[in-house]
Amino acid sequence: MTQMDLESSASGTVVPADRAPVIEMRDISITFGRVRALDEVSLRLYPGEVHALMGENGAGKSTLIKALTGVYSIDSGTVLVGGEEHLFGSPAAAQAAGISTVYQEVNLLPNLTVAENMLLGREPRRFGSINVRAMNRRAKDRLESLGIDIDPTSDLGEHPIAIQQLVAIARAVDVEARVLILDEPTSSLDADEVAKLFEVMRRLRDQGVAIVFVSHFLDQVYEIADRMTVLRNGALVEERMVADTSQLQLVKLMIGRELEALERLDREVSATDADESGTPVLRAIGIGRKGSLEATDLEVYEGEVVGLAGLLGSGRTELARLLFGADTADTGEVAIGSSRRKLRSPRHAIDRNVAFSSEDRKAEGVVGDLTVGDNMLLALQASRGWLRPIPQATRTQLVDQYIQALDIRPADPTALMRNLSGGNQQKVLLARWLITQPELLILDEPTRGIDIGAKAQIQAKVAELAAQGMAVVFISAELEEVLRLSDRLVVMRDRRKIDERANRDVSVSDVLEIIAGEARSEQSEQSEQEEGDRA
C-alpha cells in the first residue's frame, strides 16, 4: 500500500511552482548515543504555507524541529535558509534569523503584563529606561494586526492558556518572522480557541510566513495545512499535498505496517470472566485520601483485568497510587492476600507482590542515566537489598529474555535508558515489574504517548499476562483501550467510584453516559465527539 502511494507522489505536484523554499533541510541525520534519531530526513518550507509535520510519537518530529532551530547539532546533512547554507548554533541564532518556535507549554512569565511578555528583551527604550507607553502601543498594534483583542497592560497570568498561547505567537512573530513553528499548539484548547488560533495562523500565512504545524489531531491538520511531511521511525516517508491525501492514506503512511498488529490484537483479546469465588488478590476497604479520593472499595481477582475508566482528574490515578502505597491513604486499608494493613510506602506493596507503573514515565519511572539492563532489574534488586546483588548470569538471562519478549529496541542491555524512544522506555518499565513476578500489576497509562506498534505490543502482553493468571488494574484515558482489555470496568468521576460492571457489550458511549450521569444526552454526545477526536 505504502509502495503505491510513493509512486503516486512522483508526479511532482507537491511543491508550489511559483516560490522558492525559505527553508530547505537536506538529508539530515542525528544520532544520540547508538540511537539513530533522524536518518537522512529532508524538509522543505515555502513562504506562505502551513506545513504539517506528521508522524507518531518517536517518529522524529521534535528532533527535526530542534535540529532546525539549533537545539541539537546535526551529524550530517545541510540546512539551506533562503537558498544559502546555514547552521544555527543556538535557538537564539535561529530566532534572530526569523525562525521562531512556540512550544506546547507556554514559556512565558505569568506575572508580567502581556506587553512585557511580548517585548521581553527588546523593549523600546528612552533615555536608557523602558518606554512603557511605546511598548504597550507596539504590543497593541501587533495584537490587533493578528486579530487578538486583549489589553496589553493586563497580567498574562489572568488569561486562559489559549490566549497565552496566542500571545506567545504574537511574541514569536514580532521579530521579522519568516518561519513559525507551532509544536502541538492545540492540545489544551477547546474548539472556539482552536478556531481563533487558526484565524491568526491564516493571517500570518497570508503575510508570507511559513508555518510548521505539529499536531496529533488529524481533522485540524486537514482544516489548516496546505502541505505535509510524514515521518516514521526517524525516516522521511513522504512529502505530500494535504488536499491529495485522504485521512486513511495519511494514517497508513504514519503507522505503516504496524496497523496490522493492532487489528490482529482486536481479534485475539476478548473479555473473559474471572473466577470470583476465591479470595481476591487485592481488596481495598474504604481507602481514601483527603482532597484526592473519597473512600473507595475495590476487589481484584486472579487473572482478571480491571479497567479504571474516567476523565482526567476523576480519581483513577489517585486510586491506583493508594493501592500501591505511592501515596498514603488517610482512611481505609488494603488487604493483599492474607495480610491486611495500611500501606505506608511502595515497599509494603512490592513485598506483597504488587507492581505499579506510574503515568508519569519520565519523572516516576525512567532512570535515564542508567542502562536498559539496570533499569529493568531495579525493582528486583531493590527488593533483594543491596547486599544481595543479582548474579551476573541471572542478570544477563533475565534482561535478554525480556528484551526479546517485549521486542525492545535497540536490543542492547547497555544502551542508556534516556536514549530510547518513549515506547521502548515503557516496555523496559513493564519488564522491570514483570521481572519481580507480581500477582497484581497496576498500569497507569502504559500506552500514553507511544507509537501504535509499541501500544499494540503492550496491550497484547497485558492480555497474555491476565490469561496466565496475573491480576491487572489498567488505566487509560483512551476508553477504547480500556474497553478492549478489561474484564471488569470501574468508572470514576469526581474523585469517587460511580459504577462497576462486567465488561460485556459495553461501548464507549455507554461509559460516557455513566460518566455524564443523568446529564443531558446532548452533553454526552459532545464528549463522545471529543473522545473520538482524541483517538
Next chain:
Amino acid sequence: MPETATLTQRVLRHPLLWPVLALVVLLLINVVVKPNFFDIRMQDGHLYGNLVDIVRNSAPVLLVALGMTLVIATRGIDLSVGAIAAISAAVACTRIVGAGDEAALTTAVLACTYALAVCIVLGAWNGFLVSVVGIQPIIATLILMVAGRGISMAITDGQITTVRNGWFSDLASGYVLTLPLAFIIALGVFVLTAILTRRTALGMLIEAVGINPEASRLAGVRSRTIIWTVYAFSGFCAGVAGLVIAANTNSVNANSLGLWIELDAILAVVIGGTSLAGGRFSLTGTLVGALFIATLARTIPNIGIPSELNYLFKAVVVIAVCLLQSPKVRALFRVHRRGPSVPVLAKGSAA
C-alpha cells in the same frame, strides 16, 4: 557514519580522558622545570622521591574524597568531613595519651577503632538529618562542620595534644613493601569502596537514587537506608583521613586539622568526572582527582611559584581543568574549529 566506535573514538569519549590528561600535563610541567623530578631512590628498603611524596600526600584527600564521591552521587554533599577528621584525631590522640601504656600497639589500635566508631556515628547523624528529617545536605552537614570543630576543641581542651606512639605515627610515616603506609591505607579504602559499590548492588542503587529519587522510591529502593549508609561511610573515610593527618605530626590541633579538606575532596570528585548533580560516579576518577590535587600542591614550590601566589595558582589550574571538562566549552572549541570551514557538501564531514 561508522556504527561501531573505533579505539580512538572510545579513548576520546572515555570519561577519564580529561582528568588523566590533566594529571599527565601537570607532571610533564614538573619534569620540564626539574628534569630529575621523577627520580626515585631506594634507601633502607623505602622508596624516596617526589612521586612517592605525592602519593603519600594524596592519602588524606583521597580518603575523604572516596566517601564524598558516594555522597555526591546521591545528590548530596558532605561539608562536615574536615570537622569529623579533627574529631577523629582528637578522640584517638586523647585516648592514646590517657592510656596506661602510651606506646603500646594495642593502645593505638583501640584508640583508632574507638575514633572510627565515633566518626561512623557522626556520619550517621548527617544521614539522619538528610534522609529522615529531610534537611538539605549542604545545611545538614554545615551543622556538623561548625559544631564539629567545637566538639574536637572540647575533647582536646583547646590544647595541641601530642602523642608518643610509634605505631600510631607509622600511619603517616611508615612503609609497607617499600611504599608509604598512608597511601596503602588510602588504596585499601579505595579497593574496599570499589568492592562495596561494584561487587554489591549498592553502586547501582546509589546511582538510581541520585538520578531519579522518585522513580527509585516507586521501584521499591530503600533510599533512606542508602543515604544513611553513604553518609556514615563518608564519616568513616573522614575519620581514617583524620588519623593519617594526626599521625603525620604526632599531634592534633583541633583548630587546623583537616581545615578546608572538604573543598579539596569535592574538587577531587569533580575533577574525576562525577557530577555534582548526582548520579553516575567514578571512583577511579576520584583517585585521579586526588592525585592531581596532591601533584598540584607539589608543583607549586617545585616550579618556583611564590608562596603568596599559592592559592591563586591553584585556583587558576582548577578552573582550567573544570573548563576543559565542561561539554559547553568543548563544544565551543568544536564550533570554532569547523564554523567557518563548513564545506558546501557538509554530508559526512561532520565530526
